[in-house]
Amino acid sequence: MSPPGKALANGTSARAARPARLELRWRLSLAIGLLLTAALAGAALVAVGNARVAVSREVDTSLRSATASLDLTLSLIRDLDDIEVERVLAKWVAGFTGARHLCVSLDTRSAPRDRCAFPEAPLGVPGWFVQGAEFSEPPVLREIPLTEKTMRVHLEADPRDELREAWVDVRSLLLVIGALAFAVNLCVFLTISFALRPLERLVRAMDQIGRGQRATELPRSGPPEVRLLSEKLGELEDRIARGREQVRSLHLRNLDLQEDERRMVARELHDEIGQHVTAIEMETIRVARMAPEEQVQREVRLQQLRASVAEIHRISRRLVGRLRPPSIESLGLVGALDGLLDRWREDHPDIALGAELDPGCDRMPGDRAVHLYRIVQESLSNAARHARAKTIGVRVMLEGAAVKLRVGDDGCGFDAQGSYRGYGLAGMRERAEALSGTFTVVSKAGAGTVIEAEFPIA
Ligand SMILES: Nc1ncnc2c1ncn2[C@@H]1O[C@H](COP(=O)(O)OP(=O)(O)OP(=O)(O)O)[C@@H](O)[C@H]1O
Ligand SMILES: [Mg+2]
Incomplete structure (x- = not known):
């Protein structure tokens, strides 16, 4: 039996190399x-x-x-x-x-x-x-x-x-x-x-896992300690495989979202702005052909023209708001969140949206703040799409060196431990964990949903 240290030294990680010791x-x-x-x-x-x-x-x-x-x-x-x-x-x-x-x-x-x-x-x-x-x-x-x-x-x-x-x-x-x-x-x-012979196979299995392959050699026999180790390594491997799969599907989802976004922009340009541009074109031709004595009709047409231009402005603002990252750098996190909440209230007038935003959160650097913004955005989107909620509360507080976010709704709730095909919850968790923070969902069928995230501001 070669010493485990030697086998590890053959692996890919330089950290694994240890001076050979007595077995x-x-x-x-x-x-x-x-x-x-x-x-x-x-x-x-x-x-x-x-x-x-x-x-x-x-x-x-x-x-x-x-x-x-x-x-x-x-x-x-x-x-x-x-x-x-x-x-x-x-x-x-x-x-x-x-x-x-x-x-x-x-x-x-x-x-x-x-x-x-x-x-x-x-x-x-x-x-x-x-x-x-x-x-x-x-x-x-x-x-x-x-x-x-x-x-x-x-x-x-x-x-x-x-x-x-x-x-x-x-x-x-x-x-x-x-x-x-x-x-x-x-x-x-x-x-x-x-008793230690299965360790060699454990080391080979770890190497395989490290290379992203399935471990084919996990020992199933041997003393209880080795069997436990092997069992835990198997669980770890499953978790890594699930993580890889999640990353892969998030990546695909990202690509899909890009496509969706492009399609949405094309649709909005064509269906909404296009209509108004056509209407403006027609109206300007009509106004140009009007006789000088048709003063009143001209005024009406010009009113309609102004309304169409205003509508184009509104649509293009909405498009920009959806496409461009929120202007956190210029407005600050609280300003950007205020804007988001206002737009949300406009779009969902039947849901009461309350908010408590700590102005101290503006101290958070923009690259971190954008993640918090996106988590709020996705939480609100979920509440609107799935919860059938009457009331939603958003709370963003600075506590010490950490920012704490809570989005709660009084909607239908769901089984937070279940597995879902969507990407929103996984994306929110990823964002929080990428910032060395935590993310929790507390929900039960019929009892509303509370989403909490916490991470250091710097
Ligand atoms: N606030 C909520 N109230 C009720 N159910 C919710 C709520 N948030 C999430 N869910 C449930 O959790 C599922 C997963 O949510 P998630 O955001 O991951 O995906 P999605 O919203 O279905 O799709 P995507 O976000 O990828 O567009 C939802 O399909 C819904 O069933
Ligand atoms: Mg979602």
Whole structure:
């Protein structure tokens, strides 16, 4: 398994590149290895301490009982002659030939022999163990003065056998602990490796999502944490796909709107302005042909001409108002909104439209204010088209560094959680969120609709 960091580094995002670190399973393995080695060392120390006690107890007992036996023998042979003493002592010493924990020697020379000559360490026992478990028991020396010489009996502890036995026990214990430690570590290593394997597929899936493709490799198995991660990634992917789809359809809708707008302009030019221009043309011809005495009729015709010109003005103002972005820069947001509301009232005389506009909102820069303007415009348009409302209230307030908008109507309401084919609500939300703001719709069938948006003014 390649480390996830490496796989990410192959992806498109430079941010994903991270210096390669030790994989989690190796880290865990290392930590467990260190811990078990420390435990093993601790166990070895305890075992060596125990061995030391056992060896000293065993050897000490042997040395004491041999010393007691020697002292008893010496007290019994005190009155015997030299030959007898020598014989008894030789026999006594011979009785210890092959003794496990003692080295007993009889010395008749004038200078005592230098203790028993043991090899440095017992066969097969490591030096560190001997050093840890060995103890120094002082040798026992008894001098028996004879007529011509002095005999010496020399007793010395010999822990080698005992050390060897203790080592065999300690070695078995350490082997068992070592094998257990290895097994535990292997087990953890394999479990982690197996559990993290789906992460590779998760990383590949993220790469696919990042490239705008459908993730084909989302893991469905593995430990619950990975399954949860995969599930959440799937949800995220769905949300991204929905967002992309929304952007795409908004774009299409934008193009459609442009076309609609052009058609509307053409229609208005042709049907409305065209009619009046034709009428003006006809009227001017008629006025030009009138006889000087037709003064009264001429006045009537001229009145009609002026009315047609005024109508052309009105239509062209309406067209410009719809086509041109509102003149927020010159009027300010509040002025532009006032204009919008006035026009709206003219177009919908049967709906009572109340407004509360905070003059402080004019501080908002034009590029932001236009979004607020459009949100108000779309909210009003929705209320007029869908709500069948009697009353609508618009409130725009500056609160701190944020502007708060509320458009409420007492119309039929709708299910705000439902999905709709229109683009108005989505567009309003997009505008608010693009300005790091929030957008909420509260509505229920029969209970009117409240639209709220809030975003920073700068
Ligand atoms: N104030 C409202 N009262 C009642 N229903 C509403 C209101 N505002 C929106 N709706 C409902 O929500 C739907 C979605 O509105 P949205 O503005 O997104 O689209 P639209 O107005 O149908 O079309 P578009 O705005 O794209 O021209 C509407 O079709 C309508 O059913
Ligand atoms: Mg709409």
